[in-house]
Amino acid sequence: MHEAxxxxxxxxxxxxxxxYLPFYIEIPxxxxxxxxxxxxxxxxxxxxxxxxALDFNYYGGLYRHVWLLRKPAHLRFxxxxxxxxxxxxxxxxxxxxxxSVIHTPKYPYVGYALSDQAQYRDAYKIKKAGxxxxxxxxxxxxPAFLDACDRLGLLVINSIPGWQFFSNETFQKNxxxxxxxxxxxxxxxxxxxxxxxxxxESPMTKEFMARAHAIxxxxxxxxxxxxxxDEENIYDVFxxxxxxxxxxxxxxxxxxxxxxxxxxxxxQCTSCAPMIFIASYWTNSSNTSVTVYSxxxxxxxxxxxxxxxxxxxxxxxxxxxxxxxxxxNIDRYIPGRLDATGxxxxxxxxxxxxxxxxxxxxxLNIEIDLSGQSLTTKDLVFVYAYIxxxxxxxxxxxxxxxxxxxxxxxxxxxxxxxxxxxAEAGIASILLKTTNKRPVDFITLIARASTIEHQETRRIFYxx
Numbered sequence: 191m192h193e194a195x196x197x198x199x200x201x202x203x204x205x206x207x208x209x210y211l212p213f214y215i216e217i218p219x220x221x222x223x224x225x226x227x228x229x230x231x232x233x234x235x236x237x238x239x240x241x242x243a244l245d246f247n248y249y250g251g252l253y254r255h256v257w258l259l260r261k262p263a264h265l266r267f268x269x270x271x272x273x274x275x276x277x278x279x280x281x282x283x284x285x286x287x288x289x290s291v292i293h294t295p296k297y298p299y300v301g302y303a304l305s306d307q308a309q310y311r312d313a314y315k316i317k318k319a320g321x322x323x324x325x326x327x328x329x330x331x332x333p334a335f336l337d338a339c340d341r342l343g344l345l346v347i348n349s350i351p352g353w354q355f356f357s358n359e360t361f362q363k364n365x366x367x368x369x370x371x372x373x374x375x376x377x378x379x380x381x382x383x384x385x386x387x388x389x390x391e392s393p394m395t396k397e398f399m400a401r402a403h404a405i406x407x408x409x410x411x412x413x414x415x416x417x418x419x420d421e422e423n424i425y426d427v428f429x430x431x432x433x434x435x436x437x438x439x440x441x442x443x444x445x446x447x448x449x450x451x452x453x454x455x456x457x458q459c460t461s462c463a464p465m466i467f468i469a470s471y472w473t474n475s476s477n478t479s480v481t482v483y484s485x486x487x488x489x490x491x492x493x494x495x496x497x498x499x500x501x502x503x504x505x506x507x508x509x510x511x512x513x514x515x516x517x518x519n520i521d522r523y524i525p526g527r528l529d530a531t532g533x534x535x536x537x538x539x540x541x542x543x544x545x546x547x548x549x550x551x552x553x554l555n556i557e558i559d560l561s562g563q564s565l566t567t568k569d570l571v572f573v574y575a576y577i578x579x580x581x582x583x584x585x586x587x588x589x590x591x592x593x594x595x596x597x598x599x600x601x602x603x604x605x606x607x608x609x610x611x612x613a614e615a616g617i618a619s620i621l622l623k624t625t626n627k628r629p630v631d632f633i634t635l636i637a638r639a640s641t642i643e644h645q646e647t648r649r650i651f652y653x654x
Contacts, residue, residue, distance in 0.1 A: 352389030388417030486532030548579035564653035592618035
């Protein structure tokens with residue numbers, strides 16, 4: 191959604207260039223509001239690069255909320271208030287309140303028509319995976335995603351649109367507008383601790399970087415800026431990526447000219463609970479070198495009750511990790527069960543197993559991926575059907591066609607995606623979308639396949 195034109199009946203009332211951030215239009219009296227959207231290549235609008243050369247997509251359409259706001263006729267439609275604290279003491283504090291002029295911000299656009307609940311689930315998965323920081327490249331995320339980061343305790347690097355492209359004064363003006371409007375939209379999110387007022391991997395000029403940095407300070411005096419380039423010593427925090435230089439060269443070169451922080455954006459830690467994972471399906475086509483990932487001090491692996499002695503921490507490219515993966519070399523493939531145990535201070539704290547799957551498709555298991563957020567109206571969730579053997583083990587080479595259907599759904603929900611859909615690695619996936627109507631009790635989801643004896647049924651209840 192890079193270009194938007196708005197009409198009320200036949201009257202053209204506004205035009206906006208740029209996606210990802212909100213914009214506001216005064217609507218005169220009328221009956222029909224029409225918005226025409228274009229997402230074709232436009233070198234004047236960030237990110238600017240043609241789609242065929244980009245590493246992400248320019249999706250079209252209205253993917254975020256559209257609000258019709260009503261106000262008394264005597265009020266101006268200023269939507270930004272700046273408050274500064276002056277003369278602070280124990281006895282009193284002086285507030286200076288400044289209303290901003292009307293500006294043309296941009297509408298949030300992240301490429302998918304997700305519900306606010308789905309945005310939360312995305313952040314939830316990141317948090318559960320053990321991450322504590324999200325860089326929202328290469329554009330500002332949905333406000334609902336930032337709300338989720340606030341709730342879950344995820345730190346955020348908020349980024350303006352940009353990717354390997356820099357152009358003329360018009361393009362630069364639009365990009366600087368993005369910086370200001372990103373600050374105005376997201377300044378009250380405690381999760382945002384860095385503002386990436388930098389065009390990702392783009393050959394920016396010193397003047398552009400200085401102006402972008404200054405805008406952050408104008409809008410949020412305590413705001414910290416970051417950028418992937420800092421040869422000119424402008425941004426508060428330097429955020430290099432691994433491919434931008436061989437370590438420790440970029441670190442040494444940077445430290446020779448700067449005393450500011452260098453952000454380590456990718457680092458292994460053990461802040462989460464003890465975990466362990468066997469990276470093998472253990473089938474007759476599996477590698478007999480089995481990798482086990484864990485954040486424990488020591489890991490042991492057994493095959494059918496016998497401990498595998500030939501193995502240890504992976505060296506070479508993983509040798510400097512605090513908790514490198516373990517690799518166990520098994521002499522030959524024997525079907526059965528792998529058991530991995532993680533130890534801390536000599537005590538077993540976590541266990542996991544992986545059994546050789548059978549060849550007979552016995553039944554399906556349905557999972558509705560709620561990820562910490564109950565289903566509600568106007569929602570969107572992933573649904574998975576697992577093809578299992580009689581021991582409830584997923585069969586990874588199963589690629590059967592699975593058909594999903596709904597009962598009691600009426601106008602409450604619908605399925606989105608290929609249906610029937612072919613399973614991959616034994617798992618068939620489809621999207622379930624709910625409407626703005628709530629069922630009296632529940633809807634029923636069914637998964638079936640002609641190659642599998644038992645179909646699976648799941649009742650779906652909405653949150654009250």
